[in-house]
Amino acid sequence: MKKLILGLFLVIMLVACSSPKDVQLTLSSVGDTMKYDQEVLSVKAGSKVTLTFINSAKMAGMNHNVVILKPKTNVKKFASDALAHGPSYVPPSDNIIAYTAMSNPGETVTVSFTIDKSGYYPFVCTYPGHATSMQGVIRVN
Numbered sequence: 001m002k003k004l005i006l007g008l009f010l011v012i013m014l015v016a017c018s019s020p021k022d023v024q025l026t027l028s029s030v031g032d033t034m035k036y037d038q039e040v041l042s043v044k045a046g047s048k049v050t051l052t053f054i055n056s057a058k059m060a061g062m063n064h065n066v067v068i069l070k071p072k073t074n075v076k077k078f079a080s081d082a083l084a085h086g087p088s089y090v091p092p093s094d095n096i097i098a099y100t101a102m103s104n105p106g107e108t109v110t111v112s113f114t115i116d117k118s119g120y121y122p123f124v125c126t127y128p129g130h131a132t133s134m135q136g137v138i139r140v141n
């Protein structure tokens with residue numbers, strides 16, 4: 001009986017430690033369009049998120065990134081500020097949570113970050129001309 005309890009205890013500890021706090025998210029662009037394949041991603045607050053972005057374009061000039069912003073950021077204004085900050089197109093801003101490198105067609109880039117507070121965190125591609133159609137939101141709860 002004691003062994004069984006100890007065994008159960010170990011199983012519970014293992015489950016608790018293989019923490020669901022590490023989360024892998026994968027996002028892609030859609031072919032040669034200025035679109036992400038998902039507009040809503042969901043994670044639990046406090047998760048250590050590794051976001052992999054696959055640039056699935058084949059056409060030259062279809063460069064993309066993923067810039068994750070604080071809730072209620074004015075994305076339109078942020079994207080217009082970004083235009084003056086090539087080649088990364090990431091302007092200095094307190095509203096940035098994290099961002100990937102600017103990817104070339106066929107390239108995969110990753111970024112890791114942790115968000116502790118629940119909310120809706122917009123993400124956007126800041127390559128010139130893309131922000132209007134290339135947006136989404138990370139729902140943190």
Ligand SMILES: [Cu+2]
Pocket residue numbers: 034062063064065125126127130134
């Ligand atoms: Cu883009």
